[in-house]
Amino acid sequence: xxxxxxxxxxxxxxxxxxxxxxxxxxxxxxxxxxxxxxxxxxxxxxxxxxxxxxxxxxxxxxxxxxxxxxxxxxxxxxxxxxxxxxxxxxxxxxxxxxxxxxxxxxxxxxxxxxxxxxxxxxxxxxxxxxxxxxxxxxxxxxxxxxxxxxxxxxxxxxxxxxxxxxxxxxxxxxxxxxxxxxxxxxxxxxxxxxxxxxxxxxxxxxxxxxxxxxxxxxxxxxxxxxxxxxxxxxxxxxxxxxxxxxxxxxxxxxxxxxxxxxxxxxxxxxxxxxxxxxxxxxxxxxxxxxxxxxxxxxxxxxxxxxxxxxxxxxxxxxxxxxxxxxxxxxxxxxxxxxxxxxxxxxxxxxxxxxxxxxxxxxxxxxxxxxxxxxxxxxxxxxxxxxxxxxxxxxxxxxxxxxxxxxxxxxxxxxxxxxxxxxxxxxxxxxxxxxxxxxxxxxxxxxxxxxxxxxxxxxxxxxxxxxxxxxxxxxxxxxxxxxxxxxxxxxxxxxxxxxxxxxxxxxxxxxxxxxxxxxxxxxxx
Numbered sequence: 001x002x003x004x005x006x007x008x009x010x011x012x013x014x015x016x017x018x019x020x021x022x023x024x025x026x027x028x029x030x031x032x033x034x035x036x037x038x039x040x041x042x043x044x045x046x047x048x049x050x051x052x053x054x055x056x057x058x059x060x061x062x063x064x065x066x067x068x069x070x071x072x073x074x075x076x077x078x079x080x081x082x083x084x085x086x087x088x089x090x091x092x093x094x095x096x097x098x099x100x101x102x103x104x105x106x107x108x109x110x111x112x113x114x115x116x117x118x119x120x121x122x123x124x125x126x127x128x129x130x131x132x133x134x135x136x137x138x139x140x141x142x143x144x145x146x147x148x149x150x151x152x153x154x155x156x157x158x159x160x161x162x163x164x165x166x167x168x169x170x171x172x173x174x175x176x177x178x179x180x181x182x183x184x185x186x187x188x189x190x191x192x193x194x195x196x197x198x199x200x201x202x203x204x205x206x207x208x209x210x211x212x213x214x215x216x217x218x219x220x221x222x223x224x225x226x227x228x229x230x231x232x233x234x235x236x237x238x239x240x241x242x243x244x245x246x247x248x249x250x251x252x253x254x255x256x257x258x259x260x261x262x263x264x265x266x267x268x269x270x271x272x273x274x275x276x277x278x279x280x281x282x283x284x285x286x287x288x289x290x291x292x293x294x295x296x297x298x299x300x301x302x303x304x305x306x307x308x309x310x311x312x313x314x315x316x317x318x319x320x321x322x323x324x325x326x327x328x329x330x331x332x333x334x335x336x337x338x339x340x341x342x343x344x345x346x347x348x349x350x351x352x353x354x355x356x357x358x359x360x361x362x363x364x365x366x367x368x369x370x371x372x373x374x375x376x377x378x379x380x381x382x383x384x385x386x387x388x389x390x391x392x393x394x395x396x397x398x399x400x401x402x403x404x405x406x407x408x409x410x411x412x413x414x415x416x417x418x419x420x421x422x423x424x425x426x427x428x429x430x431x432x433x434x435x436x437x438x439x440x441x442x443x444x445x446x447x448x449x450x451x452x453x454x455x456x457x458x459x460x461x462x463x464x465x466x467x468x469x470x471x472x473x474x475x476x477x478x479x480x481x482x483x484x485x486x487x488x489x490x491x492x493x494x495x496x497x498x499x500x501x502x503x504x505x506x507x508x509x510x511x512x513x514x515x516x517x518x519x520x521x522x523x524x
Contacts (some may be wrong), residue, residue: 014515015332035057035236035254035256036253036256037180037235037255038180038251038253038254039115039128039180039251039254040249040250040251041251041252042113042117042248042249043112043248043249044109044111044113045110045111046111048066048247048498049449050440056432057440057444058439058441060389060396060450063396063450064392064395066111066368070365070497071399071458073105073365074458075091075396075458075488076090076133077090077104077338078488079489081451085176086335087216088336088337088338088339089216089217090134090217090219091340101167101195101198103136103140103192103219104131104219107147107204107205107208107356108127108129108148109129112129113130115209117177117298119150119174119176120155120156121155121157121175122218123175124151126139126148126149126150126205126207126208127147129206129208130209130210131208131209131210132211132212132340133339134208134211134217134219135218135224136191136217136220137210137222138169138190138192138207138220139189139190139191139207139208140206141191141193141205142203142205143202144204144496146203146205147204147205150391151170151190152174155174157174157186159172159173161173165190165220166220168194168198169190169220171190171222172181172188173189175185175409179249181234185228185232185234187232189225190220190222192220200440203266209225211508212338212340212342213510226240226254226510237255238510238511239509240253240254240255240510241253241256241257241507242505243258243501244501246502247498257505292437298310311386311447323356330412331343331411334359335359335489339353339362341359341362342411343357343359343360343364344357344410345357345410346409346410347375347408348407348415349383350382350405351383353410354379358494360495361493362506363495364498365494366495366496366497367498367499368497369453369454369494369500370455370458370498371453371456371494372452372457372494373457374492375492375494380453384400385399386400389450394455396454397450397451397455398448398449398457399437401434401438401446401449404436407453409419409496409500416504419499419503433449434449438451439451440450456495458491459493463465475493
């Protein structure tokens with residue numbers, strides 16, 4: 001219930017305290033003056049729709065296509081031994097002997113969460129895509145008219161650079177405008193303009209904000225945006241947080257979380273109610289006594305009550321600020337350095353633990369929660385009446401729509417409710433059979449629904465291809481070698497996708513001193 005209250009207040013915060021940028025897009029105000037940069041997030045193309053148009057049954061072919069797209073993103077990296085640790089690096093892809101100028105992550109792709117940011121003088125608004133699987137911060141300019149474009153020619157503040165750490169990419173600097181902290185800062189970024197002979201120039205323009213915690217996943221060598229903001233004293237803490245309000249909108253906070261802003265909204269709401277109550281009391285006294293003395297007495301009493309209440313709220317706020325780290329459940333990052341990967345201690349279905357000690361990776365751009373084969377089978381075996389679908393849809397499972405489970409994930413000894421049982425409503429406020437655990441009915445009129453947790457066979461297939469030298473024709477990947485380092489390292493690893501972020505607010509600590517083994521993820 002604590003989370004539900006938090007989400008309701010956050011919605012009020014977004015509606016009442018948003019303001020428009022030069023592009024007309026709303027942004028969140030940093031009302032308490034703390035150095036936290038808030039971005040309003042939107043999902044390109046709208047909320048993920050698994051069902052057919054005008055129907056509550058799923059389109060299985062579309063689901064398979066989406067699953068293939070998601071899994072392909074994890075095959076862009078390899079694991080290598082560097083010093084005394086295991087790290088992730090971008091694969092080198094060469095197609096038909098051409099030079100490798102491909103960057104991880106596709107800008108302006110459908111289904112990607114993005115924010116608006118303004119660059120240059122005069123400001124040019126551009127869509128900035130979030131990507132938790134890379135650490136690059138780059139702007140891509142192509143000859144295509146698709147996407148959103150930043151043109152250095154029209155920026156008076158653009159500072160060119162002779163450095164070219166990656167094909168067709170330079171490392172300039174320019175002014176970035178952050179309305180929520182009311183600052184304009186000069187930041188470095190990779191500016192990439194593919195050659196006209198490159199296939200990449202036919203794609204859309206845009207911006208990529210890599211949120212991965214390690215520089216090992218940077219192809220351009222540019223400094224990540226969060227350390228740059230710390231160097232400029234624009235923020236105080238090396239953390240960022242993500243919160244999805246629904247299937248279309250969310251909040252990215254850099255340098256802190258939305259929690260303090262929400263606390264302020266609660267305080268301001270209480271103050272407004274106090275004022276309204278005091279005014280009502282004054283009017284009542286005047287009506288009863290018909291004297292100015294009653295008005296003065298009412299005002300004095302209201303002022304004393306208001307001052308006392310505000311002092312109590314400020315003291316509580318100060319106490320929360322003093323031990324803010326203790327109010328979160330922090331998890332250490334594990335596995336090969338690169339992604340936000342940690343250990344999930346347990347999976348609970350209807351109050352019973354069915355799995356324990358599962359490796360998980362967090363990825364906001366995955367529309368599903370992905371589970372490895374053994375874990376998916378164990379999960380659905382605990383749901384009465386569930387069964388896997390027949391090939392070629394065997395990655396998906398069906399369960400009785402009238403028997404949706406309550407799903408909880410355990411981190412650091414604390415259980416977090418992700419999906420509750422019972423017939424519910426999806427994030428678009430439209431009735432959906434099977435509750436939030438459901439992608440939709442198996443077919444029209446069926447009593448079975450398709451589950452949100454999808455089986456993934458990543459790692460198994462890639463290990464076989466790397467060890468045998470097979471793979472897609474015409475593409476040669478520089479693998480780390482056979483054996484334990486073959487493949488993408490996603491064998492027996494979960495992916496916590498969009499549905500997870502809609503249920504749990506998280507903060508991510510990227511302190512340099514904590515990498516690679518002590519970077520932390522907080523769960524509320």
